[in-house]
Amino acid sequence: MVARYPAGSCGSGHLPQALGVMKRRTFALLLLAAMCGAVFGAPEPHVIRVSMVQLLATPERFEGKLVSVEGFLVLDFEDTTLYLHKEDQQNNLVQNAIWVDESPDMFAHRSELNHHYVELAGKFTTARHGHGGLFFGTLSDVRWAGRVPGAT
Secondary structure: OOOOOOOOOOOOOHHHHHHHHHHHHHHHHHHHHHHOOEEEOOOOOOOEEOOHHHHHHOHHHHOOOEEEEEEEEEEEOOEEEEEOOHHHHHOOOHHHEEEEOOOHHHHHOHHHHOOEEEEEEEEEEOOOOOHHHOOOOEEEEEEEEEEOOOOO
């Protein structure tokens, strides 16, 4: 039996038109990603999105897991820290922060990330407590970083 398709459904201009729509949608998605502040990497589907409050209150729940978290990032000498708020950094409230192992990509984009609200995706552990052992845990193997749109 031969399948029959309505006239014009295949081979008469619809495929090129569909490809044009796909190209426009792909371009729109790439533009949206660029506008959302991605600095490097790409979010991964198996990342657990967690608030800084959840991470600080129940760090054991996220032990060894790949998490995405937002906060105020400081990339200074002996201080690579993600704080809950900018004011926490200004007042040195390390109980509201986690240590961050600065990746080579973070170092390369330091000027875009340092002293800004960012979203980071990396592996969280409570086994390491950062510089001077002052922090609840550490975010390491940072795979993605981006500025939080609209945050100052």
